[in-house]
Amino acid sequence: MANPANNRVADSVRDAFIAALLVAVLGFFFLALRTDIAPGGLALSTRWGLWFASIAIVFGVRLALNLLVFNRDTPVGSGAGAGLARAAARLPDMSGWVNWAMLAAAVALPFFIMTFFPGQQRQYIDLSILILTYVMLGWGLNIVVGLAGLLDLGYVAFYALGAYSFALLSTHFEFIGFWTALPLAGILAAFWGVILGFPVLRLRGDYLAIVTLAFGEIIRVVLLNWYEFTGGPNGISGIPKPTFFGLEFARGEGGFADYFGIPFSTIHRFVYLYFIILILAVVTHLVTMRLRRLPIGRAWEALREDEIACRSLGINTTNTKLTAFAIGAMFGGFAGSFFATRQGFVSPESFTFIESAIILAIVVLGGLGSQVGVVIASIIMIGGMEMLRNLGFLSQIFGPDFDPVQYRMLIFGLAMVLIMVWKPRGLIASREPSVIYKQKKRIGADMVAQGEGH
Amino acid sequence: MSAQVVTAETSAATSATGATWHSDPILSVEHLTMRFGGLIAINDLSFNVGRGEITALIGPNGAGKTTVFNCVTGFYKPTEGRIVMRHGPGRQQELVDQLTMSGAKWRTTPDGSVFLLERMPDFEIAKHARVARTFQNIRLFGGMTVLENLLVAQHNPLMLASAFTVGGILHLPGFRKAEAEAIDKAVYWLERVRLIDRADDPAADLPYGDQRRLEIARAMCTDPHLLCLDEPAAGLNPRESADLNALLQFIRKEHRTSVLLIEHDMGVVMEISDHIVVLDYGVKISDGDADFVRTDPSVIAAYLGVEEEEIEDKPEVASLVVEALGEEAAVEAGIETPAVDVGEAVAAMAETGSHPGAKPAGLDAPRAGGADDLTRIKGIGPVNAGKLNGLGIWHFEQIAAWKDEEVAWVGSYLSFPGRIEREDWVGQARALAAKPGAPRKGKGNGKAGEGR
Amino acid sequence: MEYFVQQLINGLTLGSIYGLIAIGYTMVYGIIGMINFAHGDIFMIGAFIALAMFLILTSVLGFAFLPVVLLIVLIVSMVFTSAWGWTVERLAYRPLRGSFRLAPLITAIGMSILLQNFVRVSQGARVKPLPPQIQGGVTLFEGNTETGAIVVQLSYMQLIIIVTTVVLMAGFTLLINKTALGRAQRACEQDRRMAALLGVNVDRTISLTFVMGAALAAVAGLMFLLLYGVIDFYIGFLAGIKAFTAAVLGGIGSLPGAMLGGLLIGLIEVFWSGYFTVEYKDVAAFSILAIVLIFLPSGLLGKPEVEKV
Incomplete structure (x- = not known):
């Protein structure tokens, strides 16, 4: 008998060799060769160094992983990552003190940033606004996908409808400000949710997914081509900024700073926008949590668990699905109108399929149906992605041509795959009962269904 | 009218003249036919379910029992036939005929409404006609707690009380009261089925027998007039079966809910049923009370999958009959006295x-x-x-x-x-x-x- | 009339490409019930490999005889793209086998983003133009319209695409219906656990399904390259969505359905562009999909689902 330790090393080396070989094959046309436009057609250039370096790196990393991580006697799951996940799973889902602590942290955040990072305050507050927008979108989509179990790949359509409704209303009608246009945009988006939802909601699982995806694309293409109404690819600009009870965030007489007698600063507007989206997100959360405890919310979850049983209990499943779709769409619409007023400009480019994919990824990575999971996933995904913009120091290593922004989406995609493989049920996978008789018990993810056709 | 209906009605008349299922049927299935492509799953089936009675639908595997259930509860649209559900007493023949002519789905009268189930979608049957059902392969909301399962069953009254969610969001007192009542009703049924200790556990966590009882409790939370149970005793041990009998008797006596059940466990069927309808290959082969059906030669033949007369010839078949239908049945089927020749x-x-x-x-x-x-x-x-x-x-x-x-x-x-x-x-x-x-x-x- | 025939030919050509990609979707969906979102990007990878191989052969090695060049390019790009398909399955989907439905969908979307950006980073974001390689065609007939003379032409390129598609389709149908591999695939489709109990190597069968899908996508990629002469890292997305639409339209899980759906989507797009507006051709294709699914929920050739109660 051979020495098992020797065997292990031999196996590891062989495995690493296979991995390296695979990289050699896969990378040959992409890493070793590069086609570029040159005078007189295309030119082929070679980058053997890059190719060999990649092969060597993969061989080394794979070998190290094999020897140090995969083949160890202790299971991989006992690492720091798993510990973090367990801690997260222990977090009560948006209840009690955690709720209040998170809210307090969110309220304090802009002041914290202004105090400690005055140099980058605008950038950080902007990032916080962006994250909160995705939190809100995630919570809105969570109603449709997480609670009702309807796979919607075209959620961005409602985001777009909200944004364009707001943009069109506020640019065409002088008297409509942000606070009047906001509910109108939400209602319009919900209305479209019903119109689009009605014919397609009897489709099951993946068919529903592909039709919602198609609707998302249809809306985008229409926005792109209906020049007279939407401005086509140029979009709509000059969307008014929100005012604080009629006070504009402008320099000089009658502005916000002037009224309150504080020195003018551009950051005021950002802080104000931050609080608007915070309020919108909190409202979304509160409404969702209340709905979960109402008959309609329980019917959504029951629908996700077993549609046939729902019908046998007298639940009109079409209407129930439609309300989920419409309410999800409404929150998407609110988020869209906030987006429009924040940017001051909307164009179809902002509403591509990739946005839908990102929102869905946030919901699934956070753990379907989990409100706090959405927050964590938004911070990781959106925050992490924006952080990649700041990797300027890497160009000192890789040379001045290196642009980290290019690698942003590459790493984003990679992270999506890795997180999902690591935790397929999402970060927070357990479900909280909506009503308690004596004792609250969390429900493990393996029991909760994921909607139709799984 | 086809042959089997004639036979059935004469047979029923001989066994129990003036039975409840004739004079006061809560449900009448009339000339029901269901085709799937070329396959005829049910062929011209007619039977009645008596008000306040327990009616059993039995028959060999593949006889079309579950298809009948699916037609009654609206999950399948029958190819032909009429299914009448009556909340009021008696046959209300005139009203039923008027309703059939009118094209409406149901008509409300002071006596109690009449429904034509074949015209109604499944959820309306549960909601308005008050027909509740359970499923052969249990369909609980596994990721929801036991209590939540029972609250989902009270969806429609609660929706009304929450003023279609608006009142609920505002947390109006009317809704809070309704919700407390709904929880009370759920607790009542949980006590009945002895699951109150598990109220906060996910339904998927319960053992099989408890899941069966929970499904019945959930169906009862819809306040049904007719409860349809698809093989409620399947997979239960003898003690659980006895419990089930007691539960069904309780439901019938205390809540005056009529019960229609599909069951293979003859112990359950013979003990609690007031009325038994036997199906084979989608047609009715017998209809009457337990004693009548037990001794009906065509039932014995269908159950054992042999020609009637072979029962006499073969001792091993005879012993099977004794086993399946009880000794009394075998005696009355004439197994030990082959003098009676059904063929003749x-x-x-x-x-x-x-x-x-x-x-x-x-x-x-x-x-x-x-x-x-x-x-x-x-x-x-x-x-x-x-x-x-x-x-x-x-x-x-x-x-x-x-x-x-x-x-x-x-x-x-x-x-x-x-x-x-x-x-x-x-x-x-x-x-x-x-x-x-x-x-x-x-x-x-x-x-x-x-x-x- | 002449215009109609010309559009018909164009539509069939485009539809063939969609159909070839759609087969990859439909086979994967049939066997493991997931939407392989990254399949469109595998098609894009195939096109890039074909382009690079073409340049190696023509400008580095100096081959000039086009048919041989194209044949080598076809084989090489099929082999290398298959390796990509195999790797994607192995890394992103196999660890999630038996997990719940949305997990592989999310990794598929992640994979799609990853592949797109990998190609963008490694090959640059700018489009790669390739001058037309196969010129000429057969003039079918000529006619006159009020705007002038019109020539209905079947170019050699279109002929090659349609013929190759037909041959590959026939080969694949034989493969699925007649060989042990095809039988194993159909068995896995019906019941994966039972197939494993009966000695079918399920993992290998699924891997081979991805490999076959990728090989067909590579063919489609080469055709796309030759037909349009322009590729970039983003072509996979829209082509992928259209092809998936085609697979659903034809009835997902059905091979002839995928081909039929592909042809229909191609025809709808071309006719809509020809007779109405180019801008809204995608809207037309997607609307038809929605309408078909609403009235025929399991697609044109799919088996109707009987609701089990």
Whole structure:
């Protein structure tokens, strides 16, 4: 008998060799060769160094992983990552003190940033606004996908409808400000949710997914081509900024700073926008949590668990699905109108399929149906992605041509795959009962269904 | 009207004249037919469910019982037929006829409404006609707690109380009161099914027997007038079965809910049922109280999958009958006294001409070369081959030439209506007749030729 | 009339490409019930490999005889793209086998983003133009319209695409219906656990399904490259969505359905562009999909689902 330790090393080396070989094959046309436009057609250039370096790196990393991580006697799951996940799973889902602590942290955040990072305050507050927008979108989509179990790949359509409704209303009608246009945009988006939802909601699982995806694309293409109404690819600009009870965030007489007698600063507007989206997100959360405890919310979850049983209990499943779709769409619409007023400009480019994919990824990575999971996933995904913009120091290593922004989406995609493989049920996978008789018990993810056709 | 309905109604009349299911049916299934493509799952089925009674729908696997349930509860749209649900007393025949003519789904009267279930979608049947059901393969909301399951069942009253969510979001007192009442009702049923200790556990966590009881409790939370149970005792141990009996008796007595159940466990069926309807191959073969059905030869035959007369011939079959239907049944089926010959009785009926359709013409004797072995046709056993020979049917060609009326007549004569068409005797006979040189004598035991 | 025939030919050509990609979707969906979102990007990878191989052969090695060049390019790009398909399955989907439905969908979307950006980073974001390689065609007939003379032409390129598609389709149908591999695939489709109990190597069968899908996508990629002469890292997305639409339209899980759906989507797009507006051709294709699914929920050739109660 051979020495098992020797065997292990031999196996590891062989495995690493296979991995390296695979990289050699896969990378040959992409890493070793590069086609570029040159005078007189295309030119082929070679980058053997890059190719060999990649092969060597993969061989080394794979070998190290094999020897140090995969083949160890202790299971991989006992690492720091798993510990973090367990801690997260222990977090009560948006209840009690955690709720209040998170809210307090969110309220304090802009002041914290202004105090400690005055140099980058605008950038950080902007990032916080962006994250909160995705939190809100995630919570809105969570109603449709997480609670009702309807796979919607075209959620961005409602985001777009909200944004364009707001943009069109506020640019065409002088008297409509942000606070009047906001509910109108939400209602319009919900209305479209019903119109689009009605014919397609009897489709099951993946068919529903592909039709919602198609609707998302249809809306985008229409926005792109209906020049007279939407401005086509140029979009709509000059969307008014929100005012604080009629006070504009402008320099000089009658502005916000002037009224309150504080020195003018551009950051005021950002802080104000931050609080608007915070309020919108909190409202979304509160409404969702209340709905979960109402008959309609329980019917959504029951629908996700077993549609046939729902019908046998007298639940009109079409209407129930439609309300989920419409309410999800409404929150998407609110988020869209906030987006429009924040940017001051909307164009179809902002509403591509990739946005839908990102929102869905946030919901699934956070753990379907989990409100706090959405927050964590938004911070990781959106925050992490924006952080990649700041990797300027890497160009000192890789040379001045290196642009980290290019690698942003590459790493984003990679992270999506890795997180999902690591935790397929999402970060927070357990479900909280909506009503308690004596004792609250969390429900493990393996029991909760994921909607139709799984 | 077809043969089996005639038989059924006469039989029911003989066993229990003026039974509740005739005078006061809560549910009437009338001439129900369900086709899936070419397959006829239910063929012209009629039966009644008495108000306040427990009615059992039994039959061998594949007899179409669950299909009947799915038609009654609206999950399938029947191909033909009428299904009447009455909340008011009596048959209300006039109202039912008016409603049928009007094209409406239901009509409300001071006495109680009348519903035509075949016109209503599934959720309306549960919501308005108040028919609740359980499923053969339990369908609970596994990721929701036991209590949540029972609250989902009270969706419609709670929706109303929450003013379609608006009042609920505002947390109005009216809704809070309604919700407290809903929880009270859930707790009541949880106590009834002894699951109160598990109220906060996910339903998927419960053991099998508890899941069955929870499903019944959930159905009862919809306040049904008629409760349809699809094999509630399947997979239960004897003690759990006894519990189930008690629960069903309680539901019937205390809540005056009528019960329609599909069940294979004869212990349960015979003990608690007031009325039993037996299906085989999508047609009704017997209808009456437990004593009547137990002794009905066609039931015994269908259950054991043999021709009626074989029961007499074979001791092992007889013991099976005893096992399946109880000793009493076996005695009454005449197993130990083979003097009673059902075949002759039926033949006598044939003489009086009570079969629909036309009697096929027969030959006095087989042609030269001898009779064909009719048992080579799937579905014809030695006994039926003998009966056919008695009619003068000796050859495949003769069967191959039958017209529809003749097929119907023979089906009725052999008391296997529907089965002949289903197994396509005529087509099989044609194929056998056309096959040149095929050994027509078959197994050569000569039994087919003996006749009776 | 002449215009109609010309559009018909164009539509069939485009539809063939969609159909070839759609087969990859439909096979994967049939066997493991997931939407392989990254399949469109595998098609894009195939096109890039074909382009690079073409340049190696023509400008580095100096081959000039086009048919041989194209044949080598076809084989090489099929082999290398298959390796990509195999790797994607192995890394992103196999660890999630038996997990719940949305997990592989999310990794598929992640994979799609990853592949797109990998190609963008490694090959640059700018489009790669390739001058037309196969010129000329057969003039079918000529006619006159009020705007002038019109020539209905079946170019050699279109002929090659349609013929190759037909041959590959026939080969694949034989493969699925007649070989042990095809039988194993169909068995896995019906019941994966039972197939494993009966000795079918399920993992290998699924891997081979991805490999076959990728090989067909590579063919489609080469055709796309030759037909349009322009590729970039983003072509996979829209082509992928259209092809998936085609697979659903034809009835997902059905091979002839995928081909039929592909042809229909191609025809709808071309006719809509020809007779109405180019801008809204995608809207037309997607609307038809929605309408078909609403009235025929399991697609044109899919088996109707009977709701089990």
